[in-house]
Amino acid sequence: MYFFFSYSRQNNDSFLRDFFNDLNTAVKELVGEKNDAGFFDQKGLEPGELWESELEQALSQARVFIAAVTAGYVKSEYCGKEWAAFEARLSAYATAKNVVAPPLILPVYWHPSEEPLPESIGQRQYKFGDPKEIYNQKGLKYVYRLKQRFEMEQTNFVDALAAKIVSLYKQFGNFDQQPTVPKLADLASPFTHTAQTAAPGVPAVEAKGPKRVRFVFGAAKPGEITGAGKKNIQPYGAGGGEEWQPYFPGAKKIGSIARQTAALDELNLWSEQLDITQQLPIQIRDAENQRELVIMFIDSWTAGLPQYQAILQSFDQQNYLNCSVIVPWNENDPDNQQNNQQLLGALNATFQYRTRNQNDLYYRPLIKNEDELRKQLVDVLVRLRAEIINKSSPPQGNLPTNGGTRPLIEGPGS
Secondary structure: OOEEEEOOHHHOOHHHHHHHHHHHHHHHHHHOOOOOOEEOOOOOOOOOOOOHHHHHHHHHHOOEEEEEEOHHHHHOHHHHHHHHHHHHHHHHHHHHHOOOOOOOEEEEEOOOOOOOOOHHHHOOOOOOOOOOOHHHHHOHHHHHHOOOOOHHHHHHHHHHHHHHHHHHHHHOHHHHHOOOOOOHHHOOOOOOOOOOOOOOOOOOOOOOOOOEEEEEEEOOOHHHHHHOOOOOOHHHOOOOHHHOOOOOOOOOOHHHHHHHHHOOOOOOOEEEEEOOOOOHHHHHHHHHHOOOEEEEEEOHHHHOOHHHHHHHHHHHOOOOOOEEEEEEOOOOOHHHHHOHHHHHHHHHHHOHHHHHHOOOOOEEEEEOOHHHHHHHHHHHHHHHHHHHHHOOOOOOOOOOOOOOOOOOOOOOOO
């Protein structure tokens, strides 16, 4: 693979995708390849569906690292982790060969930043032609937005960058002898604390708050769901869990929705997964002790299955500062319509303490569409993180209440 394309999801728009496609095509034409020359983590993949191992594999195979640099890029922990992984590979190569690390990281000035960029970016910034050229002054996105006016400048820049990538690819062919990168989950962004400079004599303070969220995808396997009486098992995919499509048909998988939302730049949360096992209550407590967030997405049909209900009831009897339960509800599903009262009863029996306390930070039932689910998830993650920051230990006694402003369960037939 010729290059890895790193970017902030905040900047993922048609202009950015055009840039990648132009660069990918230019490299392919230079070397006569039919397959993609670059790796773009949304090309042919659903956002958020990309696992860490796939990113790590791409970072291990690429010989050049292209970063579309913006203010959002510097603030994104995901982008920082990608940069740190590739830089670690460069350092390991340099140590093994007893040479200076090769210049295989090429930051491209995509959009102006009001804040000064970290030195590690500024020193490596790829510049082409006269420093006064429009793309060196106002960023490459400006050129793409005014494509008709700056078509020649755009073409020259892309062609020159493609030639640079191919040249580096050939020059450092033995870089592939250092293929492995560290686990992304174990890395910290090198940019997180460099954008702000502490006052003289005042030590820099690390940003507070959780950096990870653990998702529980509470949807049984298709074979188990039939035992609950559901006729249409297509929404559960091959194995339930993260494959569950709560708003089937035509909606994304719950795992994709969750990870994509967690990766938003305003959240910058690295996500992992927990399964519904007997150890779940203990694992959630461990996550709380480590200042990590937990979000449980619960399927109403699964909540009534005895093997799941017992574990969830055990969870419901404990207080957690860091954990919220969200229940998606597809009101257009005929099975849900016909079994409305049964499903609502199962939810009430499973989460009787959370329904009784009526605190929407810890329990949000019957979210009726994907857009609303994403908004609710962002809100919950922001508020949970604030709770972790503001309180050093979980509250004692009952879960806190909000004065009963939210109904216990609302929806069809309630």
